[in-house]
Amino acid sequence: MTKFFTLLSREIRSYFYSPIAYIVLVFFLLVSGVDFYFQVSFMNQRAVEYSVQEAFFNSVFFWFAFVLIFPLITMRLFAEEFKLGTIEPLMTAPVRDLQVVLAKYFGALIFYVILWIPTAFYFVIFQAVTHEPAGSSTGAYLGSYLMLVLLGMFYISIGCFASVLTRNQIVAAIISFAVITLLFFFGLVQFILLDVGSETRQLLGYFSAIEQMGTLSRGQIDTRPIVLYVSMTIVMLTFTYQAFQSRKWRL
Amino acid sequence: MIKVENLTKRYAGQTAIENLNFEVGKGEIMGFLGPNGAGKSTTMRILSSFMPPTSGRASVAGYDIFENSLQARTHLGYMPENVPLYKDMRVTEYLEYRAALKGVPHRRMNERVGDVKELCGLKEVEKKLIGALSKGYRQRVGLADALVHEPDLLILDEPTSGLDPNQIRQVRELIRNLGRQHTILLSTHILPEVEMTCSRIIIINRGKIEACDTPENLVSQMRTATGVRLEARAGNDDGIEELKKIPGVKDVSLTTDGDWQVFSLRAEAGADVRPEVFRLASDRRWAVRELSQRKATLEDVFVEITHADEV
Numbered sequence: 402m403t404k405f406f407t408l409l410s411r412e413i414r415s416y417f418y419s420p421i422a423y424i425v426l427v428f429f430l431l432v433s434g435v436d437f438y439f440q441v442s443f444m445n446q447r448a449v450e451y452s453v454q455e456a457f458f459n460s461v462f463f464w465f466a467f468v469l470i471f472p473l474i475t476m477r478l479f480a481e482e483f484k485l486g487t488i489e490p491l492m493t494a495p496v497r498d499l500q501v502v503l504a505k506y507f508g509a510l511i512f513y514v515i516l517w518i519p520t521a522f523y524f525v526i527f528q529a530v531t532h533e534p535a536g537s538s539t540g541a542y543l544g545s546y547l548m549l550v551l552l553g554m555f556y557i558s559i560g561c562f563a564s565v566l567t568r569n570q571i572v573a574a575i576i577s578f579a580v581i582t583l584l585f586f587f588g589l590v591q592f593i594l595l596d597v598g599s600e601t602r603q604l605l606g607y608f609s610a611i612e613q614m615g616t617l618s619r620g621q622i623d624t625r626p627i628v629l630y631v632s633m634t635i636v637m638l639t640f641t642y643q644a645f646q647s648r649k650w651r652l
Numbered sequence: 653m654i655k656v657e658n659l660t661k662r663y664a665g666q667t668a669i670e671n672l673n674f675e676v677g678k679g680e681i682m683g684f685l686g687p688n689g690a691g692k693s694t695t696m697r698i699l700s701s702f703m704p705p706t707s708g709r710a711s712v713a714g715y716d717i718f719e720n721s722l723q724a725r726t727h728l729g730y731m732p733e734n735v736p737l738y739k740d741m742r743v744t745e746y747l748e749y750r751a752a753l754k755g756v757p758h759r760r761m762n763e764r765v766g767d768v769k770e771l772c773g774l775k776e777v778e779k780k781l782i783g784a785l786s787k788g789y790r791q792r793v794g795l796a797d798a799l800v801h802e803p804d805l806l807i808l809d810e811p812t813s814g815l816d817p818n819q820i821r822q823v824r825e826l827i828r829n830l831g832r833q834h835t836i837l838l839s840t841h842i843l844p845e846v847e848m849t850c851s852r853i854i855i856i857n858r859g860k861i862e863a864c865d866t867p868e869n870l871v872s873q874m875r876t877a878t879g880v881r882l883e884a885r886a887g888n889d890d891g892i893e894e895l896k897k898i899p900g901v902k903d904v905s906l907t908t909d910g911d912w913q914v915f916s917l918r919a920e921a922g923a924d925v926r927p928e929v930f931r932l933a934s935d936r937r938w939a940v941r942e943l944s945q946r947k948a949t950l951e952d953v954f955v956e957i958t959h960a961d962e963v
């Protein structure tokens with residue numbers, strides 16, 4: 402267990418050694434800041450039926466920034482170690498393959514959570530300045546951030562898997578970007594298929610990140626996405642682990 | 653400490669090593685020699701559990717590398733070829749990370765990391781980024797990493813490649829001192845180094861072991877152990893034919909240096925043909941300015957065993 406934490410702490414620190422972490426942080430703060438600003442000024446112009454917090458988590462800006470960060474934070478995880486050969490000292494130390502896979506996964510997840518912390522201050526500041534609540538309820542905040550963590554868990558596991566497949570970071574980034582975008586837009590299919598029944602549409606809706614976010618950010622905690630993303634994450638991590646082990650036989 | 657049985661490794665379409673069998677005993681410094689692509693690094697990577705063999709078994713420090721890979725790795729210090737390192741970490745930080753990974757307890761961390769920095773001459777660069785170090789210093793970081801958890805056994809893949817002569821001497825000294833308490837398997841292309849440090853040598857060529865013995869035995873058992881050089885004026889005699897008649901002489905070749913003839917004789921192992929050559933020269937009244945014998949070196953052994961490559 403101590404070895405896991407040794408690995409984990411290096412993984413998290415390694416984000417801050419490289420410029421990627423700072424670029425992602427700045428990019429993310431910029432996009433989420435602009436998003437927040439737009440939502441607030443939009444609401445200043447007309448009356449709407451949703452809260453600032455709800456709007457923030459459901460805008461185009463938000464989703465745009467969202468799908469882009471995953472390739473950026475996961476592409477280097479394994480690919481870089483393969484490329485630089487540092488996988489050799491790493492795997493000849495007495496550590497288990499599973500410890501390495503999980504340390505890399507949770508390192509990325511923790512970095513991802515760190516990215517989101519500043520956005521919580523937007524709402525705090527909004528409230529302090531306007532003396533009005535930014536969200537409709539505590540549950541709405543919890544729901545939004547729960548959805549972020551759930552989606553993050555799943556998409557990072559996809560990024561991990563893409564990174565273990567290749568020694569080229571760009572290839573890893575393209576694979577995970579393509580898969581995540583496809584999955585993401587799969588949720589929009591219901592708007593295109595006009596001639597399907599409402600049942601099919603509802604079924605597709607269960608898998609739509611946008612729809613799930615809509616529900617959770619209103620504070621309606623739904624257990625279906627929780628089960629869906631936790632199980633999908635476990636599946637992807639199992640694939641990652643298998644691919645990482647079979648790397649030995651491919652060498 | 654190391655036991656290898658019928659070890660075979662095939663890469664896609666190519667056999668890197670085939671049916672290797674050898675043992676390295678406690679306290680031995682074993683040299684692992686062979687031309688490029690002979691399979692040295694492949695063998696070492698298998699022994700360090702980095703990749704599995706295609707077939708065969710091996711054990712390290714008494715632990716099977718398959719069944720007890722974690723224990724085997726705990727007792728082993730491995731320095732890979734080219735020493736890949738995280739370039740964005742600082743020397744001390746990296747060594748502490750590696751020590752923790754290899755199970756050095758927290759209370760002994762400072763002592764161990766301090767010791768290996770001292771031993772490998774890393775004190776003056778301890779705060780530097782690894783990426784900013786010269787190749788020689790990176791090599792030392794790799795060596796310090798291999799030593800930090802006090803392993804019983806060291807596997808070093810070309811530890812002195814790319815070092816300057818002073819550093820090579822230091823590393824050699826270090827390896828010799830380490831050899832007092834550790835078992836070491838080391839590969840290198842620098843043959844004098846092997847003669848000076850190793851107690852036994854394995855020569856491997858195209859994935860097969862060609863020789864395994866002490867350096868002294870290898871040199872003395874060489875088939876064409878010695879070469880004799882004669883510089884003379886043989887006048888009208890056919891020097892080559894005359895010299896070839898001497899018992900023990902296998903081959904004679906001739907070059908000229910001005911109006912002097914330079915004969916190079918290859919003699920059979922153990923035979924000293926110089927008195928006979930001298931007698932012949934004085935009988936025939938050749939003028940002689942040099943008669944000398946060149947001792948076979950490990951290099952001759954190496955070339956003889958592996959030269960088939962060039963054909």
Ligand SMILES: Nc1ncnc2c1ncn2[C@@H]1O[C@H](COP(=O)(O)OP(=O)(O)OP(=O)(O)O)[C@@H](O)[C@H]1O
Nearest residue numbers: 652663664668686687688689690691692693694695
């Ligand atoms: N990853 C790999 N995939 C395919 N073939 C490989 C791989 N690694 C090594 N080989 C082949 O296996 C053979 C042995 O390589 P190895 O690296 O063990 O040689 P070596 O004795 O260490 O040589 P050198 O002195 O150059 O370091 C070579 O023919 C090499 O081309």
Ligand SMILES: [Mg+2]
Nearest residue numbers: 692693694733
């Ligand atoms: Mg090699």
